[in-house]
Amino acid sequence: MKRILCLSAALLALGVFAAVPAAAQSYPQRPVTLVVPFPAGGGSDALARLIGRGLEKDLGQAVVVENVPGAGSTIGFNRVANAEPNGYTILWGSSSGLVMAPHLYPRLQYDSFKSFEPIGMVAYSPYVLATGAISPFQTFDQLRAHAKAHPGQLNWASPGVGTSLHLTLLLMLEQMGVQATPIAYAGGAASMVGLLRNDVQFLVDIPSSVLPQVQAGKVRPLAVTTPERLSDLPEVATLAELGLKGFDSRAWFALLAPRGTPADVTGRLASALKRTLADPDALAAMKRTGFVASPSSPEELARRTREEHRSWGQVIQQHKVRIE
Structure with missing residues (x-):
């Protein structure tokens, strides 16, 4: 009986210790792929790579940019929508892909609200x-x-x-x-x-x-086109100031993960993004390329997506804009 008890204790201890590495594992344990749904070399791609370098420093793992352009950015969006929801494939999301494309493409294969987990806003550019x-x-x-x-x-x-x-x-x-x-x-x-x-x-x-x-x-x-004047053109008024009340149009970018990605993983990414957007060097680099940092919580990103999805949908429907 004593030998059986000792063996059972040993097996229990072995099981406990075997479980420790899995429980102690912290995200990320390998490189993260950042899917950019635009061609390499453009302004959005440059900003994505800048943010990727900041995330690398915080996460302690490489962030590999994968350019997946085409069909108004929808191919890249679809790539992430169908990726494994484990935090190792994330999306460089854009306002055009999230709030405009769903009204333009009749056979879109992703849903702006059901296919992704919001991580946070990154930056915007006025026009x-x-x-x-x-x-x-x-x-x-x-x-x-x-x-x-x-x-x-x-x-x-x-x-x-x-x-x-x-x-x-x-x-x-x-x-x-x-x-x-x-x-x-x-x-x-x-x-x-x-x-x-x-x-x-x-x-x-x-x-x-x-x-x-x-x-x-x-x-x-x-x-x-934004309610705020551009720092590089401080003398140029906004359309809202010139009589187009409430006018606000901008290109904005955000990070998203596939729907079903665990909350602790998206939380880790959101924290890394927040610290990246507080880095003075990153902010200065953004300004040089015409972008304005616009950090937000996942909830704020979700709210902006809903609001602009509705407002741009009205514009698209009114003008009967469609892409077949």
Whole structure:
């Protein structure tokens, strides 16, 4: 009997000790993949890599950026929606993929609310309304007055149907109460060429695209699309200040995980993100690329997603924008 008791105690102890490593394991134990649903080399990709380096320092594991572009970022979103919910595959989410794409793509394979766990907001970029330096418009009011007096005669650059820039201009023109003619371009770079040639008389774009042209004297900024003025263009008023009450359009980015990822894992990621966004070097690097840090709780990210999903859905439905 004594031998049996000793053997049982030994086996129990062995079981306890065998369980310790599993219980003591802390996330992460291996590299984390950050899926960026945009091509490498762009502004969003650069920001994602900056945040990835900050997460690496905090998590103590490599954060590997995987670019999965295509179909308006929806391919990358779908990749993460179907990943194992263990925290080792996370998403560089965007406002375009979360709140606009669901209204644009009839056969979308992910759900903005059911497919992901929110981790936190990262940053946003305002847009700048600009005209070419060779245009006659010195101010936003001059542009608006001319557009009202000559319906449909001014051209604006559309860098792709359903893009956030395209939808921002639709909303702006609607609130201005004017009609203008969209000219389709294959992206922002081509749109800027059209503006410099005066083929189009205005566009909206991110600061990192507009500011170099402003500094070169080739482009004139007329307004900023967020309620806050842009620190690099402090003299340029916001659209809200210029009469478009409550106007707020921005590109924003956030971290998300597949639905079902354990709360302690998403909490660990949220803490790492929060510390990364408090790092002075990271903040300075963001500012140089035209982004503004915008840390939030997972709950705040979920709330913003719901609100903008509803508001942009109304714009898209009203203008009958659809991508097949």
